[in-house]
Amino acid sequence: DGSWVINGITIAPTTFSGDKFDFGTTTSPVAAGYTQVTEATAYSSGGFGWTSATGLESRDRSNPDDLKRDFDMSSSNPQTFRDDIPNGTYAVTVTMGDNTTAHDLMIVKANGVTMLNNVDSAAAAFTVNTFNVNVTGGNLQLEFSDGGGSNGSWIVNAVTITPTTFAGDKFDFGTSTSPIASGYAQVTEATAYTSGNFGWTSASTLESRDRNALSDALKRDFA
Numbered sequence: 001d002g003s004w005v006i007n008g009i010t011i012a013p014t015t016f017s018g019d020k021f022d023f024g025t026t027t028s029p030v031a032a033g034y035t036q037v038t039e040a041t042a043y044s045s046g047g048f049g050w051t052s053a054t055g056l057e058s059r060d061r062s063n064p065d066d067l068k069r070d071f072d073m074s075s076s077n078p079q080t081f082r083d084d085i086p087n088g089t090y091a092v093t094v095t096m097g098d099n100t101t102a103h104d105l106m107i108v109k110a111n112g113v114t115m116l117n118n119v120d121s122a123a124a125a126f127t128v129n130t131f132n133v134n135v136t137g138g139n140l141q142l143e144f145s146d147g148g149g150s151n152g153s154w155i156v157n158a159v160t161i162t163p164t165t166f167a168g169d170k171f172d173f174g175t176s177t178s179p180i181a182s183g184y185a186q187v188t189e190a191t192a193y194t195s196g197n198f199g200w201t202s203a204s205t206l207e208s209r210d211r212n213a214l215s216d217a218l219k220r221d222f223a
Helices: none
Strands: 008-011 021-024 035-036 048-050 057-060 070-074 079-083 088-097 103-110 113-121 126-135 139-144 155-156 158-163 169-173 185-187
Touching: 021 079, 035 048, 088 103, 088 113, 088 139, 088 155, 103 126, 103 155, 113 126, 139 155, 139 158
Parallel strands: 021 035, 169 185
Antiparallel strands: 008 169, 021 158, 048 079, 057 070, 070 155, 079 139, 088 126, 088 158, 103 113, 103 139
């Protein structure tokens, strides 16, 4: 028999809860639930870290809390922090601030795209920004730089990387009149793909059958 058949497909996201990084010195406390990153944390394949330590420094101001009291910084532009993570869409939150000194015109790029531009933080004030990134190459690269101004150094206190919610997809393939398994979306030979949705990229030569002798709604029919 030279025909292939398909009854159903289930697409479930792999479990990755995200990453939380607390940037600072080797001796400053690490916020609960966060992973420590210092100026010496070097990137290694499959992990995370700075792609170059040249020009990186860190400070600990002792206040106001474990997450915001310390940071990594540099006046060398740019510097890149890389985290190898599964492909997908993520909400990235970046905290930038210094308990004793103002900073201005800080810039953050994600995989080459400017996400934060001209970020300012007054002394003892902390700027928290969130943006979405679509990761397609198996890694997120955050590039930090500074546009000048009154303080030529950029700083970063914390980064959280959280996958956006996607529950998965479940498709039941068959005829337009056969029953659809509970919780599944129907796909017939005529279900054409549309951008942002699902379907066959070509309907040429596609057919469907319903073997209604079977009581199982998922397995009785197919494309």
